[in-house]
Amino acid sequence: MASRGIVADPYHVWLSEVMLQQTTVQAVKAYFEKFLSLWPTVEDLAHAENEDVMKAWAGLGYYARARNLKKCAEAVANSHGGRFPDTEDGLKSLPGIGDYTAAAIAAIAFNRKSAVLDGNVERVISRLYAIEAPLPAAKPEMRARVAILTPDDRPGDFAQAMMDLGATICTPKRPACSLCPFRAHCRALSVADPETFPRKAQKKEKPLRRGAAFVAIDADNAVYLRKRVETGLLGGMTEVPGTDWTSRQDGDTSLASQPFVAPWEDCGTISHVFTHFELRLSVYRANVARAGTEGDGWWEPVHSLTAQALPTVMKKAITQAIPDAFKAER
Structure with a gap:
C-alpha cells in the first residue's frame, strides 16, 4: 500500500493485480520483483519479446494472463502514450482487464471512487451483511454494498484496507473477530458462524x-x-x-x-x-x-x-x- 500522500504507480498496480488473480501474494512477490527488474516501465514490457515474457511468467500459472499482459502493455504504449487510462471504462477497454482489475487500478492508482471486490473483500462483505446467496450469484449484491461503503475521500486506501482486512483478520478459517473494526456491526458474527460465509454453491466434480x-x-x-x-x-x-x-x-x-x-x-x-x-x-x-x-x-x-x-x-x-x-x- 502506498503511504498517505504518495500516488501509486499505475504500472505497478496493474502488474500486481494481474499477477494476483487466482494467485497468492506469497507466490507473486518474487515474480513481481523479477518483472520490474526486467521491465521497469510499461513501455519496456511492451517492447519485450513474447518468449521472454512467457519465460519470466513460467510457473505462475493461468498463462492467458501473461499473453494479455503483453498485449495490454503494447496497447498502453502504442495507443495511450504510455499512460494507463484513469477511468474504469477506459481501463476495461484494454486487453485482459475486467471489472475487478479496472476498479482496483482506478481506485488505487487514480483515487477514483470505485467498488473494488476481490476474494478478500467478498469474504468481509458476505459476513458483515450475512449474505445468504452463494457465490458467484452474490457478487452483484456484494459489489453494491461495497459501492455504498466506499468513501469519497481516499477510496484507494479504503480498497486496500478492505483487502488487507480480509487477508489478515477476516480470514477463511478462524477469523480474528475480536480484532475486527466491523465486529459490532457484523451480522454473521451475531447470527451464525462467520466461517460459513461466503456461502458457496456445491462444487461440481472436475472432469x-x-x-x-x-x-x-x-x-x-x-x-x-x-x-x-x-x-x-x-x-x-x-x-x-x-x-x-x-x-x-x-x-x-x-x-x-x-x-x-x-x-x-x-x-x-x-x-x-x-x-x-x-x-x-x-x-x-x-x-x-x-x-x-x-x-x-x-x-x-x-x-x-x-x-x-x-x-x-x-x-x-x-x-x-x-x-x-x-x-x-x-
Missing part, C-alpha cells in the same frame, strides 16, 4: 482428461522440447512432445502415440489440476540420438531448463522422468 508426455534425452544430457501453438490452454508455452488431452477412456495415452521411434520406458503417471479439469499424464522417457528426431523442436540442456517457459504441468512430467531436472528450484 478427468488423460494424455501422454514423452521426455527424450540425448547423449549430451539435453531434453527435446517444442513450443505449443499460440492459442488455447498454455498457448505459446514450452512443452515436451505429447498427445492431445482427452476425456475418452480409450484416449491415445500409450506408446502408440510416440513422437518418434525410441526405446521408451514407462515412468509412471503425474496429475495436474487446471481450473476446469484434472489431467493425468502417462510419462515416458527414452535416451536417444539426435538423428531421426528432427522436427519443430529443439534440444535444451537439462541445466538450463529453468530458463525455459515451461508450465508447471510440464515441469512435473520432466521431473517424473528426470528427478533432479529442477533441483535448483527446490
Whole structure:
C-alpha cells in the first residue's frame, strides 16, 4: 500500500493485480520483483519479446494472463502514450482487464471512487451483511454494498484496507473477530458462524482428461522440447512432445502415440489440476540420438531448463522422468 500522500504507480498496480488473480501474494512477490527488474516501465514490457515474457511468467500459472499482459502493455504504449487510462471504462477497454482489475487500478492508482471486490473483500462483505446467496450469484449484491461503503475521500486506501482486512483478520478459517473494526456491526458474527460465509454453491466434480508426455534425452544430457501453438490452454508455452488431452477412456495415452521411434520406458503417471479439469499424464522417457528426431523442436540442456517457459504441468512430467531436472528450484 502506498503511504498517505504518495500516488501509486499505475504500472505497478496493474502488474500486481494481474499477477494476483487466482494467485497468492506469497507466490507473486518474487515474480513481481523479477518483472520490474526486467521491465521497469510499461513501455519496456511492451517492447519485450513474447518468449521472454512467457519465460519470466513460467510457473505462475493461468498463462492467458501473461499473453494479455503483453498485449495490454503494447496497447498502453502504442495507443495511450504510455499512460494507463484513469477511468474504469477506459481501463476495461484494454486487453485482459475486467471489472475487478479496472476498479482496483482506478481506485488505487487514480483515487477514483470505485467498488473494488476481490476474494478478500467478498469474504468481509458476505459476513458483515450475512449474505445468504452463494457465490458467484452474490457478487452483484456484494459489489453494491461495497459501492455504498466506499468513501469519497481516499477510496484507494479504503480498497486496500478492505483487502488487507480480509487477508489478515477476516480470514477463511478462524477469523480474528475480536480484532475486527466491523465486529459490532457484523451480522454473521451475531447470527451464525462467520466461517460459513461466503456461502458457496456445491462444487461440481472436475472432469478427468488423460494424455501422454514423452521426455527424450540425448547423449549430451539435453531434453527435446517444442513450443505449443499460440492459442488455447498454455498457448505459446514450452512443452515436451505429447498427445492431445482427452476425456475418452480409450484416449491415445500409450506408446502408440510416440513422437518418434525410441526405446521408451514407462515412468509412471503425474496429475495436474487446471481450473476446469484434472489431467493425468502417462510419462515416458527414452535416451536417444539426435538423428531421426528432427522436427519443430529443439534440444535444451537439462541445466538450463529453468530458463525455459515451461508450465508447471510440464515441469512435473520432466521431473517424473528426470528427478533432479529442477533441483535448483527446490
